[in-house]
Amino acid sequence: MTSAxxxxxxAEIGCLEAIEALYAYLDGEVNxxxxxxxxxxxxxxxxxxxxxxxxERALTAxxxxxxxxxxxxxxxxxxxxxxxxx
Amino acid sequence: xxxxxxxxxxxxxxxxxxxxxxxxxxxxxxxxxADAEDLVAESVGKAWFALDTLVDRTxxxxxxxxxxxxxFISARRKKSVRPSEFHYDELFRDDGDGDLxxxxxxxxxxxxxxxxxxxxxxxNDILGEQIMSAIDDLPQSFRTxxxxxxxxxxxxxxxxDVLGVPAGTVRSRMKRxxxxxxxxxxxxxxxxxxxxxxNPDECRT
Ligand SMILES: [Zn+2]
Numbered sequence: 001m002t003s004a005x006x007x008x009x010x011a012e013i014g015c016l017e018a019i020e021a022l023y024a025y026l027d028g029e030v031n032x033x034x035x036x037x038x039x040x041x042x043x044x045x046x047x048x049x050x051x052x053x054x055x056e057r058a059l060t061a062x063x064x065x066x067x068x069x070x071x072x073x074x075x076x077x078x079x080x081x082x083x084x085x086x
Numbered sequence: 087x088x089x090x091x092x093x094x095x096x097x098x099x100x101x102x103x104x105x106x107x108x109x110x111x112x113x114x115x116x117x118x119x120a121d122a123e124d125l126v127a128e129s130v131g132k133a134w135f136a137l138d139t140l141v142d143r144t145x146x147x148x149x150x151x152x153x154x155x156x157x158f159i160s161a162r163r164k165k166s167v168r169p170s171e172f173h174y175d176e177l178f179r180d181d182g183d184g185d186l187x188x189x190x191x192x193x194x195x196x197x198x199x200x201x202x203x204x205x206x207x208x209x210n211d212i213l214g215e216q217i218m219s220a221i222d223d224l225p226q227s228f229r230t231x232x233x234x235x236x237x238x239x240x241x242x243x244x245x246x247d248v249l250g251v252p253a254g255t256v257r258s259r260m261k262r263x264x265x266x267x268x269x270x271x272x273x274x275x276x277x278x279x280x281x282x283x284x285n286p287d288e289c290r291t
Contacts, residue, residue: 015141024260029241045193051195055197066215066217066218067218067221069109069110069238070104072119075105082097083130083134
């Protein structure tokens with residue numbers, strides 16, 4: 001029975017393939033459940049890719065903290081006054 | 087509520103909800119706050135009069151981002167910024183997928199672990215500055231893509247709309263941009279003589 005392995009263990013992928021998909025994975029852009037399972041399986045078994053993933057997460061969090069912008073009050077007022085005229 | 091009132095209420099509610107994102111995206115495109123404010127104001131004005139082109143109300147965000155992009159392109163054309171100052175064509179160019187092997191930048195696992203360590207919080211402010219300077223050094227198309235997605239929270243499809251490139255291009259820009267970013271941070275760490283290995287023998291001299 002060759003199909004028995006289908007649901008138990010996701011197909012093995014290498015580091016190259018894992019990193020190739022890593023950013024899409026972290027950005028929530030991998031929607032195919034099988035592709036998702038393959039990536040997570042690799043991250044669960046590969047110390048190096050796991051570390052890289054954690055680093056990328058920390059980097060994104062720091063990036064968001066450092067660079068997040070808010071619409072200045074003057075712009076908010078300006079937009080409201082534009083919309084009041086519609 | 088009549089149809090016009092309904093439209094007006096929907097529009098102003100949607101704009102209110104997206105003000106920060108619109109400003110953030112505009113800031114990423116124009117790279118200065120005065121131009122960003124003008125761009126958002128112009129886009130909101132144009133959007134109101136183009137409201138009948140919005141087929142699906144749940145797609146408001148992508149739709150108004152696309153209007154903002156078009157306003158940005160025509161404003162840049164009018165200003166005829168010198169090419170050396172602003173390579174706006176680069177923003178909208180298809181970069182291809184690049185060589186995959188070159189994406190794999192080898193960094194010691196110790197560096198990755200050190201970086202991701204949550205207890206390393208004392209360094210966060212310095213790292214924040216380092217990240218921003220590393221981001222500023224990225225080629226423009228990569229920088230904008232990374233900021234739109236990781237900071238402003240756009241999906242790949244939304245970023246593709248804003249940049250006018252296929253979603254596949256956004257995906258490859260993310261890979262290359264983030265890889266370059268990591269490489270730059272690693273270089274920063276090396277230049278600063280940071281010992282991230284906890285092994286004195288491996289200190290650079
Ligand atoms: Zn791996």
